[in-house]
Amino acid sequence: MARNKEALLLLLDVGPSMHSVLPEIEKVCSLLVQKKLIYNKYDEVGIVLFGTEDTDNELTSEVGGYQHVVVLKDIKVVDGDIVEALQQLPRGKNDGDFLDAVIVAMDMLIKKFGETNKGKKRMCLITNAQYPIKESYKGTKEEQVTTIAKQMTVHGMRMESIILRGKLSQDANKGIMDENDRLLNIFSKETSTRLLYVDNPISLFGALRTRNITPVTVFRGDIEFSPKLKIKVMVYKKTSEEKFPSLKKYSDKAPPNDKHATRDVKVDYEYKSSEDPDKVVPPDRRIKGYPYGPQIVPISSAEWEAVKFKPEKGVKLLGFTESNNVLRHHYMKDVYAFLPEPGNTKAMLALSALARAMKEMNKVAILRCVWRRGQSNVIIGVLTPNLSDRENIPDSFYLNVLPFAEDVREFQFPSFTNFPASWLPNELQLEAADNLIKTLDLAPHGQQEVLLPDFTPNPVLERFYRYLELKSKDPDAAVPPLDDTLKKITEPDGDLLLQNRAVIGSFCRSFELKGNPLKKSRRLLGGKRSFSSVDVEGNITAQPANLIENASVKVEKIGDLTPVQDFEALISRRDGPDWVVKAINEMKNKIFDLVEDSHEGDNYPKALECLVVLRKGCILEQEPKQFNDFLRHLCNFCREKKLNSFCDYLASEGLALIPKTEAIDSEVTDDEARSFLVKSESKVV
């Protein structure tokens, strides 16, 4: 049972420069132990702190030195005590020396296990490595670290390091950090373990593997390129969903004070004939039926066994093809990794040669896989190269399962090119989208990628385990809110939005208004159907957006960018009686603003455009007086403000009042309309 039990020592830096991230470390480390309590309850864990004010370790009493290293918990089988200790780590007052801590930890592991437990002894160092380690008595620091790392390998220990950088560390001496990086890299190389740099709290959460699953081969054997060329490989699962734990059903029937009650619920399935509901049909009288049209065809398992598809076990190459013949969304399932057989250098070379050639040529391989004997189906998969840039990891492949013809549903969707022009974005909108995509960049050049799946933990599982711990202490505890750090996975990063609020603002503005429903349902169905859903959609753009610069701009307004379209949209709205009046008034104000703010007539063309559309709108809405009065008013206004040039401009462009012939309600004659601006001009002159 305890075959795979591991001993883990957590080496945590609690020095002053670490205080800001300690809450995160407390959370992730306690989560790790909580999961062990469920999945690996025989594992052992110890905690070593460094950077503390005190000193408490065996080495200091035995040989002296090793100051500011505290063994908080000696190695022991996981229990609630360790969880609690991790939830309230002391804050240290000194700058930590990680090498001291490593040596103390090694000493503990050697004393406790000696030569036993090989390969199951693990250390995990979490530090920002900002402070130099002490000079060694003999040789350089590099030599000292190499010696220690070699010792670790001899004793079958492994150490992974998580180094906090970027936002998680303070400004520190770059020379020291580089030196520490070099030293820690020696550990990683010698003991072939991970050295991770994390620069945000989410990654810190994800970087520490909270559950250790020993990989099991899915297949070991040959990839058959042809009967004459076979390469020995091992196939493992590369991804596999860590599911929400399946909980047992709870029975409340046993007396509450019964200590030995299992509280289990047994679920019984009984098959009863449809004619006689009281008769239970025994399993050997049951037969499976398969639907064929409205009928059900009974076929016994023995019959199936005789006739069913029985492929031979093996992995065979079908061929290579251009990588763009397989689209990313065709990947069907979790992913497999193909590694060369351990110790088989030739297989390693063969895979490496193929992987590198495929990468260069942009090719993928198509394989047919039957993992096990007796498997009743085959898998067609695409093999893609996974080149390793580390010297202790070989080149390998990933395999993704592809769909069969039966699995693809050929639904047709309308092509965007056939859409009416009003559904398609204009240049301005495309540019806004372009800017948005470029600025909301989660993988900025030269920086660590944000939300890298490899470092992003599952917030729901974290919440479940935290709740489990809470409930173990207080059965009536309420469901805790999502962890603040992990909440950032579920929502856009506020800082990123704030930095780019100008771009976001202009994106919002370029897509303002124009909320005409796609379905012309109200016209087609004579307005019977309620179009509330459509209006809700249209109004979403209208909600005040706190992060957007121009928050005051409402959908009911005419925007700065596309006043003409906005006006058209407004005046054609039919979900309220006031829109026409509102649109006209808005437009009048807009035109006034344009004319007033004009510098040497630069806004005049735009103002004219607005006037033309306003005129058209007023004709159609039978509101000629509105327009005529406005135009008169505008001209008077211009004369007062010494903006005669605008009136001249309008006259030269032939803008006129709305005459009776164009709108029956107008009191203006044709002549009057045409001569209005001309007259006014002559009057002034």
Added chain:
Amino acid sequence: MDVDADDIFRDDEDDPDAQHSLLEDESSKEYVVYLVDASPKMFNTTCPAAEQDQNDETHFHIAISCISHTLKSQIINRSYDQVAICFFNTREKKNLQDLNGVYVFNVAEREFLDRPTARLIKEFDHLEESFSKSIGSQHGVVSGTQENSLYNAIWAAQALLRKGSAKTVDKRILLFTNEDDPFGSIKGAVKSDMTRMTLQRAKDAQDLGISIELLPLNHPNEAFNVSQFYADLIGLEGDYLVDFMPSATNRLEDMKDQLRKRMFTKRKVKSLKFTIVNGISIQLNSYALIRPTVPGAITWLDSITNCPLKCERTFICADTGALMEEPITRLHPYKNQNITFSMKQLSEIKRVSIGHLHLLGFKPLSCLRDYYNLKPSTFLYPSDEGTDNSMCIFIALHRKMIQLNRFAVAFGGSSSRPQLVALVAQEEVIQSGSQIEPPGMHMIYLPYSDDIRLVEERYSDSSGMVTKASDDQIKKAADLIKRIDLKGFSVCQLTNPALQRHYAVLQALALAEDDIPEMKDETLPDEEGLARPGVVRALEEFKTSVYGDNYDEENEHNTGEPTEASKKRKANAEFATKECENYDWGELADTGKLKDLTVVELKYYLTANNLPVSGKKEAIITRILTHMGK
């Protein structure tokens, strides 16, 4: 002035009807009447197929076998569709209105228009032999009579399609004929009268939401002239008229070699709101374009009566043995306690964000690694519940994401498993007139760190030095890759051999066919191709460059040290062989005393003889006996 206010600012292109149909969902079921011309002309043995293969197939045979194929796939693909098979220009008559020259073929326990059954398929397969006897052929419209069999046929078909609402059901008449001018034999007023009446009948049917499709069968010498009569009947105009004949021929071909594949009608999985930035969101529909297809659900039957069984579930308290209601509390053991949760609490834990899909940012496509995958992707397309504005946003992002080679990262708050998703914009791909890839975005579910296993790193502890291939070896590999090239590979070209086998077996058993047709396993490598000298040479060169001259030796015996596990296995086998010698297996078997041994003892025999050690004791004994030949 009478202006529809809504029309004032409408663009010229945006025709309300076009828009309506543009995003309209298809109806979910189909009612089809196969209307087959049975006039003597259909039985003439000159036909187009003869040009390629010298078979003397009659047009009637082509139509019948085409329908038979369609039925066989339909019963698996869309078994809820209903069909009727109706002949016209027949001697006998059988139809609802008792019209002359129209015969509806049917079998027992089935209405005229009903779901296809095994019996229908089986009897229809044998219909051709008995056709002349039981139904009989007869010339259609001949001069001197008032009978109009085509008119009758359409009327009968329309009557068959009376049931079901046109809103939920797609009603179709498929007309098979080789007579392009059904009223050619008559003249004058009678002809124009009959033509008018027939067209009116067809129009009436179409007005009731029934679409009439024509599958014309060509003569080698005289092509089927659609404009003669049928263009008016099915309402063909302009360009469609020109394209009609070639496309109809294709359709006939398609019908014949249809894959047995369960068809799914286009149905959205769900509607979701995609929040792009605070305040701007668009409404999307999600569709499952790729999902593993499984053979239909099984039903348990009583093996004696073949009646379906009802499954009943009971909950029993393990402590008291009392029957109970389905419990609403769940428990999880933790720290030697039983921690209980109510279902409400559990769903609250899983509820992370109420919103549907939140945009978090964008990344270059190269960041979407091949191992970021857990399950089939979901397709997203803007919903027609939205506005033209939201369509604009979607298209603008779609276009720019393709142009900038980026995908969007979003958080999807599905209730079962909220997770990060990648939205990859897919450009529309059209090949020879049909849409291969629809335009939209594919939502790829990203794993969390807990879902990714570090298998490559694990690897390093078991081996010493790691080497990478040399340039020469890479070159040789490249040569090999060039040789074994699958040109134009496309994902959906291979059928699932297990599934096809399943359907074939089912069909054979249901129709009581004697033998199960052998299916070709398309997933096997092309051995002939791999044996071509060029390929073999490239393989050999690659082998030599990596393995040297002694490939066989190297591959047989592991070059590496035997691992601990393999040592252990070997030791086990040796031990078992030794132990095995202590028993007189022959005698034990003869005297039936094998069952007195323990499983461990029995396994000595299996291990020593290299047999699988799995299974229950009974199975193990059977295996031993089989191995001994007893």
